[in-house]
Amino acid sequence: MAKIVILGAGVAGHTAATLLRRQLGREHDVTVISPEAEWNWIPSNIWVGVGVMERREVVFPLAPLYAQMDIAFRPGRAAALFPEGTATDSRSFVTYLPAGAAPGADPQREYYDFLVNATGPKLNFAATKGLGPHGGHSVSVCTADHAVDAARAFRESIARLRHGERQTFVVGMGHGTCTCEGAAFEYVFNVEHELRRHGVRDRARVLYVSNEPELGDFGLGGLHLKRGGYVVPARLFTESLFVERGVEWLHRAHVREVAAGRLACETADGREHEVAFDFAMLLPPFRGAGLAVHDRQGADISDRVFTPGGFMRVDADYTDRPFEAWHPRDWPSTYQSPAYPNLFAAGIAFAPPHAVSRPLRSPQGTLIAPAVPRTGMTAGIMGRTVALSIAHRVRHGPAAPLRRAPFATMGAACVASAGTGFTRGSAATLTLYPVVPDFDRYEFGRDLRFTTAEIGLAGHWLKHLLHHLFLYKAKCRPFWWLIPE
Amino acid sequence: MPRSPADHPARFVSVPTPATRWWRTFLPYQLVRFALINVKMLRLLRRAHRDTPPPV
Numbered sequence: 388m389a390k391i392v393i394l395g396a397g398v399a400g401h402t403a404a405t406l407l408r409r410q411l412g413r414e415h416d417v418t419v420i421s422p423e424a425e426w427n428w429i430p431s432n433i434w435v436g437v438g439v440m441e442r443r444e445v446v447f448p449l450a451p452l453y454a455q456m457d458i459a460f461r462p463g464r465a466a467a468l469f470p471e472g473t474a475t476d477s478r479s480f481v482t483y484l485p486a487g488a489a490p491g492a493d494p495q496r497e498y499y500d501f502l503v504n505a506t507g508p509k510l511n512f513a514a515t516k517g518l519g520p521h522g523g524h525s526v527s528v529c530t531a532d533h534a535v536d537a538a539r540a541f542r543e544s545i546a547r548l549r550h551g552e553r554q555t556f557v558v559g560m561g562h563g564t565c566t567c568e569g570a571a572f573e574y575v576f577n578v579e580h581e582l583r584r585h586g587v588r589d590r591a592r593v594l595y596v597s598n599e600p601e602l603g604d605f606g607l608g609g610l611h612l613k614r615g616g617y618v619v620p621a622r623l624f625t626e627s628l629f630v631e632r633g634v635e636w637l638h639r640a641h642v643r644e645v646a647a648g649r650l651a652c653e654t655a656d657g658r659e660h661e662v663a664f665d666f667a668m669l670l671p672p673f674r675g676a677g678l679a680v681h682d683r684q685g686a687d688i689s690d691r692v693f694t695p696g697g698f699m700r701v702d703a704d705y706t707d708r709p710f711e712a713w714h715p716r717d718w719p720s721t722y723q724s725p726a727y728p729n730l731f732a733a734g735i736a737f738a739p740p741h742a743v744s745r746p747l748r749s750p751q752g753t754l755i756a757p758a759v760p761r762t763g764m765t766a767g768i769m770g771r772t773v774a775l776s777i778a779h780r781v782r783h784g785p786a787a788p789l790r791r792a793p794f795a796t797m798g799a800a801c802v803a804s805a806g807t808g809f810t811r812g813s814a815a816t817l818t819l820y821p822v823v824p825d826f827d828r829y830e831f832g833r834d835l836r837f838t839t840a841e842i843g844l845a846g847h848w849l850k851h852l853l854h855h856l857f858l859y860k861a862k863c864r865p866f867w868w869l870i871p872e
Numbered sequence: 873m874p875r876s877p878a879d880h881p882a883r884f885v886s887v888p889t890p891a892t893r894w895w896r897t898f899l900p901y902q903l904v905r906f907a908l909i910n911v912k913m914l915r916l917l918r919r920a921h922r923d924t925p926p927p928v
Binding site: 623626627629630631720721776779788789790791792793796797798800810811813816818820821834837839841842843844845846848849871 | 885886887888893895896897899902903905906909910912913915916917919920923924925926927928
């Protein structure tokens, strides 16, 4: 009998847990440790954040599903890994603090034969002074609860606009090293769409603040498209959308401080900016979950397993080298820890070997560098890959080959909402292949036959369809496994 | 269409024509686009599956 523990129940962790349960017989244990009691379809949080969708439509409780699926659920936060066990007990285990435990309570142990670290991001609002909904001056859509708060603040702003006041809406990235620019992109256009729908657009200024080197970069180094007999950067179409919808932008920006009604930021050209706002939705940078790792003697060996940012080292090439010298083969393919073969990472929890977007540094020395997005489709693919590898090893022993899914041969599809409505909505639909550009194989880094973009109502229908499809899959309804990640 | 400040880079950006914007919400055409986007995504999945390296 094998025991597999999965830390985290987001897209990657939940995919891994449900697939492992399906792959392995009931004699094997699958356990999920997660501080979140609910599964959240995060891509739809942007709709909750503008008040067009209810919180209950994007979450569902995990405990009943896991009980039905015969997956053990331990609500709590993982604290430390003991991959070698202790001096008196050689079994690998992880400790976790159960949800609702009294402060200072002893952590619980969960033994494992295989462990998947899918802890997702730690939302690092503290990186920017005054950032975030917890004592800060901006809202967020990173969680369903954050999105509910954002919707409340958005409704208040709309009410003020209706009373004839003018309002400034700032949406974007709250730090120079943020990732997930796509979420901010979606939110800003949904805000703009809702302002028009409420008939108050003429009194609102909408500003997008981003750390991207160019609009349309999305942390992926941008992409090129074939259009009208030319190969053109997607930046042209992204900027076009901003101009068409009257959304101003400030890119190559690092937000230094958010105060009540104003934010201060610097751009890569060294200029300082101060922006007054009435409503600000700014995403935080991500850190890893920050688990401690101890060897058999109890010594702290966290730096062998995790990077200083708290992300887990996997089978990537982490050699420090200039941006120009990176190669797609630096990226991991099995997501196995080089330190412990029974340890895997999936989703945001793994440490990317380098940036894909060119990092910029302001004259003041501030790093402005979007990180590669590892959410959504890519997180699901990693969760599946790791789950199938573990299932294979459980069945055929520790020498069984591992599945591979490198970013350099992984495709991604992204549907970025730009407003809702069955006949008036729109969304930008992107497909790109591969996720990490490969300039040895393709002149523009990606296969232009499979790298496409378009905007229109059809994209909105697709985004809505995917919302229901992935919730159906996550709830493990009949034939859920037929739906690809 | 809103105008940007004179020194803003938006001055030098391409914008869609009214016809392009009309096609984006023209229902019959969008139904066709919906089908084609789904086909593109399936082709992408097939391509990625074909290129996935064998297990090690």
